Amino acid sequence: xxxxxxxxxxxxxxxxxxxxxxxxxxxxxxxxxxxxxxxxxxxxxxxxxxxxxxxxxxxxxxxxxxxxxxxxxxxxxxxxxxxxxxxxxxxxxxxxxxxxxxxxxxxxxxxxxxxxxxxxxxxxxxxxxxxxxxxxxxxxxxxxxxxxxxxxxxxxxxxxxxxxxxxxxxxxxxxxxxxxxxxxxxxxxxxxxxxxxxxxxxxxxxxxxxxxxxxxxxxxxxxxxxxxxxxxxxxxxxxxxxxxxxxxxxxxxxxxxxxxxxxxxxxxxxxxxxxxxxxxxxxx
Numbered sequence: 001x002x003x004x005x006x007x008x009x010x011x012x013x014x015x016x017x018x019x020x021x022x023x024x025x026x027x028x029x030x031x032x033x034x035x036x037x038x039x040x041x042x043x044x045x046x047x048x049x050x051x052x053x054x055x056x057x058x059x060x061x062x063x064x065x066x067x068x069x070x071x072x073x074x075x076x077x078x079x080x081x082x083x084x085x086x087x088x089x090x091x092x093x094x095x096x097x098x099x100x101x102x103x104x105x106x107x108x109x110x111x112x113x114x115x116x117x118x119x120x121x122x123x124x125x126x127x128x129x130x131x132x133x134x135x136x137x138x139x140x141x142x143x144x145x146x147x148x149x150x151x152x153x154x155x156x157x158x159x160x161x162x163x164x165x166x167x168x169x170x171x172x173x174x175x176x177x178x179x180x181x182x183x184x185x186x187x188x189x190x191x192x193x194x195x196x197x198x199x200x201x202x203x204x205x206x207x208x209x210x211x212x213x214x215x216x217x218x219x220x221x222x223x224x225x226x227x228x229x230x231x232x233x234x235x236x237x238x239x240x241x242x243x244x245x246x247x248x249x250x251x252x253x254x255x256x257x258x259x260x261x262x263x264x265x266x267x268x269x270x271x272x273x274x275x276x277x278x279x280x281x282x283x284x
Contacts, residue, residue, distance in 0.1 A: 001077040001126065001185065001207060001225045001236070041217045045106040047148040048166035048210065049099035054078035055167040056099060057210040058112070058132075058139070059219060060147035061263045061270065066137040068270040070147060072099050072112065072130040073259070074208030075224050076122040083122060086187045089284040090120040091272060095130060101145060106169035109143045118272045119265075123282045124191045125257045126224040128208075131270065148210055151218035154260050155179075155194055160214040163196075163223050163256070165206040173214075174200035183255055185225060185238035194221045194256045195240075202226060202254045211256045219259060226254030 049056045049072055056074035064071075077083045080097050084090060095117045101110040114130040121127065136147055155161075155176050163172040174197040183193040194211065196202075202209070202223055211221035230251035231237035238255065240248040265279035266272055274283045 001075065001083075001188075041214060043162040043164065043171065043212050043214055043217065044104040045102045045164060045166060045169065045171075046104040046145055048102050048164050049112065050102065050108075050166040050169075051078060051097070051099055051208065052080075053167075053205070054207045055165040055205065055209040055223070057164070057166070057219065058101065058145070058147040059150050059210070060136060061150050061266055062152050063263065063266070063268070064136065064147075064270055066140075067135050069115070070112070070132040070134055070136050070139055071118065071270055072114065072132060073210070073219075073222060074128050074130075075222060076120050076126045076128050077224070078208050079117070079120050079128050084120055085122075086189075087123055087282075088121065089123065089282050090117055091274070091284060093117040093120075097130060099130075100166070101139070101143060102166050102169075103143075103145060106166070109145060110139070112139070118270075119281065121282050122188050124189070125281070126188075126190060127222060127257065127259070127262070129262070129272075148212070149218045150259055150263060151213060151216065151220045152260055152263055153220075155213065155220040155258060159220075161196070161200070161220070162212045162214050163200050163202055163206065163209050164212060165202070165209045165223075167205040167209075168203070170206075172200040172202055172206075174198070176220075180240045180255065181243050182241040183225070183238050184233045184241055186233070186235040190224075190257055192258055194258055195250075196254050196256070198253065200254055201252070221256035221258050223254070223256045227251050
């Protein structure tokens with residue numbers, strides 16, 4: 001987790017993320033993908049959240065209803081109790097973590113509160129999902145903010161994307177460059193990771209940021225790491241591993257974990273059910 005951990009101590013969870021008083025930064029310039037056929041939608045900060053050490057988003061699954069408790073998504077390595085170890089899966093753990101909910105211009109409009117960690121892991125993917133004590137309808141009525149919709153589809157290479165950091169109040173623009181069979185960092189391995197083109201030069205504190213398809217406005221992945229110094233498969237220096245075991249290092253390139261499979265593991269009421277058909281999230 002580099003974008004996540006940027007040289008941070010494990011006990012602090014994430015690096016730059018712990019910097020106090022982060023100010024609003026201007027959005028990074030687009031990657032300049034030529035020949036894009038669809039006109040990208042306007043992507044802003046509405047529905048994103050800032051955590052104490054990371055970024056995140058209020059998300060809605062394809063099957064969610066207005067009266068379901070809201071879900072906040074961030075990285076597994078942003079978990080308040082520390083990074084889950086390889087093979088560790090956490091479900092239904094009580095939590096009172098709070099999140100600053102942002103509006104379109106990155107202003108804080110509310111403090112949301114979790115009741116539990118519905119799911120968290122750093123195995124195969126890098127995600128934490130918190131259940132809130134408020135519903136989507138209540139949040140919309142009180143604060144005028146709608147959740148970001150989670151796409152049920154696998155992202156597509158070449159698609160223009162936005163990485164929206166609630167912590168830094170900054171939006172990075174680039175394209176989905178391709179997909180990585182296995183992304184390995186220290187003791188963790190992630191499957192089918194999304195690789196950015198170079199202009200998404202995310203930094204510490206952007207961990208957990210939603211990756212938004214600029215054509216649809218839906219979340220397709222969650223920002224989680226990048227190779228900082230060109231080392232191979234070490235902390236903050238993930239390496240790509242193909243089906244034949246060939247290792248590739250791309251210094252300065254950043255990555256995200258796809259999120260399309262998450263919806264297959266939740267049932268009515270936004271309740272986790274890892275036994276559902278098609279659910280491929282790791283089990284405890």
